Amino acid sequence: MNLREEINQTIRSIPDFPKPGILFKDITPLFENQKLCTRMVEEMIAQTPVKPDAIIGIESRGFLFGFLMANKLDVPFVLVRKAGKLPYKTLSFKYDLEYGSSAIEIHEDALKKNWKVLIHDDLLATGGTAAAAAELVKMSGAQVAGFSFIVELEFLKGKEKLKSHSNNITCLVQY
Numbered sequence: 001m002n003l004r005e006e007i008n009q010t011i012r013s014i015p016d017f018p019k020p021g022i023l024f025k026d027i028t029p030l031f032e033n034q035k036l037c038t039r040m041v042e043e044m045i046a047q048t049p050v051k052p053d054a055i056i057g058i059e060s061r062g063f064l065f066g067f068l069m070a071n072k073l074d075v076p077f078v079l080v081r082k083a084g085k086l087p088y089k090t091l092s093f094k095y096d097l098e099y100g101s102s103a104i105e106i107h108e109d110a111l112k113k114n115w116k117v118l119i120h121d122d123l124l125a126t127g128g129t130a131a132a133a134a135e136l137v138k139m140s141g142a143q144v145a146g147f148s149f150i151v152e153l154e155f156l157k158g159k160e161k162l163k164s165h166s167n168n169i170t171c172l173v174q175y
Helices: 003-010 028-032 034-046 062-073 128-139 158-162
Strands: 012-015 023-026 054-058 077-082 090-097 100-107 116-124 143-152 169-174
Touching: 003 028, 003 034, 003 169, 028 034, 034 062, 034 169, 054 062, 054 128, 062 077, 062 116, 062 143, 090 128, 100 128, 116 128, 116 158, 128 143, 128 158, 143 158, 158 169
Parallel strands: 054 077, 054 116, 116 143, 143 169
Antiparallel strands: 012 023, 077 100, 090 100
16 A cells, blocks of 8 residues: 555544534554654655754644654754743744634744755645745745645645745645
């Protein structure tokens, strides 16, 4: 079985979560299979055309595979969190959601000028949070080398929002 098929068979679909009409893609069963997780990390790295100087993980599920990728590449792992969650001085970026607005932050000294940074999250939906993370990378004086995701919800067209930051967008499975 190829990687895409195995991921698709492992991800659980949960209807009407977190609200009626939503079909939630639950990635937590992936963590029960360490060989599959290793293959996923290797594939996301293989699809990254340039070795990044750092990898950003977006809170919270982006921390899981993002850290594994950074560790395997021997590069720093940087947290992007919801506003007010990081203890040191931060850069903040506010962005609009379909139901309001949100803000994410990064430590102001987490990235070095001109670093090539890969942004990782578990899911690409509308692209709003990943695009906000890209803005934080730019505010830090670094460059967006690309994006990586486990799941893409294609019908929400999130890739279109990210292409102004990088055309290097990896998604292991699409729905």
